Amino acid sequence: MISREKPNSGYSNGEIQQQLQRIFADQTFAVSDILKRFLSFIVAETLEGRSNQIKEYTIGVNVLNKPQSFNPSQDAIVRIHAGRLRRALHYYYNGAGATDAIRIEMPKGSYLPYFVSNEVGSIEIHSGMNEDQINEYHGQGIAEQFVVTGEMQYAEDHLRIKLQMLNTETHEELWSQVVEYNLATTNGFDIQDGIVKKLAAAVNDYYKFVKHHSTPPTVLAVASVA
Numbered sequence: 001m002i003s004r005e006k007p008n009s010g011y012s013n014g015e016i017q018q019q020l021q022r023i024f025a026d027q028t029f030a031v032s033d034i035l036k037r038f039l040s041f042i043v044a045e046t047l048e049g050r051s052n053q054i055k056e057y058t059i060g061v062n063v064l065n066k067p068q069s070f071n072p073s074q075d076a077i078v079r080i081h082a083g084r085l086r087r088a089l090h091y092y093y094n095g096a097g098a099t100d101a102i103r104i105e106m107p108k109g110s111y112l113p114y115f116v117s118n119e120v121g122s123i124e125i126h127s128g129m130n131e132d133q134i135n136e137y138h139g140q141g142i143a144e145q146f147v148v149t150g151e152m153q154y155a156e157d158h159l160r161i162k163l164q165m166l167n168t169e170t171h172e173e174l175w176s177q178v179v180e181y182n183l184a185t186t187n188g189f190d191i192q193d194g195i196v197k198k199l200a201a202a203v204n205d206y207y208k209f210v211k212h213h214s215t216p217p218t219v220l221a222v223a224s225v226a
Helices: 013-025 033-047 056-062 077-093 131-139 188-212
Strands: 102-105 114-117 146-155 158-167 173-182
Touching: 013 033, 013 102, 033 056, 033 077, 056 077, 077 102, 158 188, 173 188
Parallel strands: none
Antiparallel strands: 102 114, 146 158, 158 173
C-alpha cells in the first residue's frame, strides 16, 4: 500500500541521500542547479533535524542567494521555484522514477519534504483471474508492459490518492483514478482493500484487452473520483 511517512521516518539518511542522487541524475534536474539546490537544502535541513528552520525566507537566502533584507511578502521567487520543483518531482516519478522505492514529495502549502513509500509500483494483482489466466498473463509478458504507481495528498482528515498505470516503455498513462477517503470514518484496512480492488479491476481490463488485440491500449480508462 502507499504510505506517507513523517520527515525522515522509516528510512535511513543514506537511503534518502541515494534517492536524491537518483533524482539528480534525471535530465530535468541535471540541467537545473536551482532545483538541485532547493531540494538538497530542504532534505538536508530535515535530515539534520532542522525542519522547523525551513521557511520561505531561509530558502530565499540560502538557496537563491537573496540578501538578508529579503522580504517574501514582496518577492514571490521562492514560491515560483517551489512550483517548479513540485512539477519536476511529479514528472520524474511519472517517468524514470516510477519504480523507485522511495518517493520524495513537497506537498503544496509547505516546503517540508516527505519521504513516501512508492512500493505500490511493484504490487502484483491477480484478483479475479484463475490459474490459467495468471500463467498466460506472465507468459505473454503482460506483467512487464506496465507499472502501477500513485501519489497521495493529505489534509486534516481527508486523504486523496491518484492511482496510475503507466506503459513501462513510453511512460504514457494507460489508466488513472482518483480516490478520496475520510480518515475519520474509514480505517486503514478498508482503504487498502479498496485500492487493491480498483487496481485489480484495471489490471483485469488490461489483460482482457491485450488478450484480444495485437497491441496494448493507448488509454484504458479516464480518471474519475470515487
